[in-house]
Amino acid sequence: MLKGNNLLTQNEFQTSFNSLKEAGYIFTPHDTFDQIKKKHRDIRVAIDIPENFPENGISFGPFPVPILYYESYKNLIEQNKAEATVLLAFKKIQYERTGNTSSEFKLQTNMELHESKDFSSVINLISNFELKKPHLSTNYVWYYPGDNIAKICKRRKSKFNYLCWDAFTNLNKEFNIIQSQKNTHIHIPNHYLDKWSNYLPGDTYEIIFELYNRPFKNGNHLSYQNETECIKKINDGLKIPEKRSKNPDRELLIFELFSINQIKYPIQAEDYFHLFKKIGILEQKGSRIHLPNQFKEPSVFFKTIPADWKKKSDNISKTGSILFSYINPDELI
Structure with a gap:
């Protein structure tokens, strides 16, 4: 579980755990990570x-x-x-x-x-x-x-x-x-895990996992041949969490940040493709799509991250809800 400012709520962590089990990326007899x-x-x-x-x-x-x-x-x-x-x-x-x-x-x-x-x-x-x-x-x-x-x-x-x-x-x-030819390895840059976990929609982790499930050679993942191949991989990631329940508070909060910055909130695979290119998660050179090891900081990508939004984001990380961000403690009985 991520700590500090990137703390995931227990519910979010369990949701990710469940979706990775359903996809088969992890195998365990237990229903929660704490039981392992x-x-x-x-x-x-x-x-x-x-x-x-x-x-x-x-x-x-x-x-x-x-x-x-x-x-x-x-x-x-x-x-x-x-x-x-x-x-x-x-x-x-x-x-x-x-x-x-x-x-x-x-x-x-x-x-x-x-x-x-x-x-x-x-x-x-x-x-x-x-x-x-x-x-x-x-x-x-x-x-x-x-x-x-x-x-x-x-x-x-x-x-x-x-x-x-x-x-x-x-x-x-x-x-x-x-x-026989090439090595396949999944290495998701810590830059994503450490910096971006609170700023992107709930589907993103599964999509990133699918994108980086690529042959790995000379310290880098092999590129995708074209946009079509890459978008298909993103779509595969979107299919993984179909049965899972998302945290609506968190998704609304992410949508709010995207709206403030006049950035399209991603829904379809093509939306994620263009978003990832802007962030630098994907890099296009000619027809090929590359997976760089470094990409933009959230503070650079988003022109505006309001203080009250950051406060609500911190609250949702700790409590799983932004309800308390709108309530004055003096109003509570």
Whole structure:
């Protein structure tokens, strides 16, 4: 949760947590962030390596597969085809070695794959996962350990058998995961998180997350080929929070600031595209759209940020409502 002037209310934080769970970017058995216990490592992030496991270890915990990839092979699982388990074993290794689930990686071995004891052990591990009833989300499918693994770990049964997630098995170094072309990584600049969290509409975080879910090379995200590709990505971000409830007070407050500065409040993907270009979140060079690491300060972008607006913004961060900004304490009984 952001602190200081950028404090999110508990409700806003929980809303963001819920939307990221629904999209599949995070996977946890818990309904609130406060319930997560790090000692069980009971949270996984789809775009990051699981924490605190040895470099040559494979955990008993869950792993994600992009939803489109899942659609391409799910029939093999339903038909109990061995090929599906082999594919998922590779995806398990790939995720825990790279924090990446794209198809841009390949397995490199120093022997024939069928001779690899390490790979066979991962296949045996995967065969004890819930392969036919994974957890489905908007963008990812998460495979989690079955009850057999709970017995192996001598842990009591729990939702998604999360009490087993901190267990792992050591592997030899018979194979490596290597990049076939390019690295994909999500790095959202702290400049956005630290400076802009109180000044943009509630949909923005999910849109930023989608925009920065790009191949990452030489310290920079690869650019978008054109406006159409970029706007489509923004639209994907807008679809994520369809079921979530927004804080109406906060949205009205943002709308007020935009109106004061005669800036169009964004609603559609094209609106966000033009807004982000003005802020510097997006930068257009010719037909290509780039993702710079630095962009304007809110105090530079907005010509006017009235003191009373700032006061209401601070109140909504602390209380979740701007009601008290309009009430004189002497009026309260």
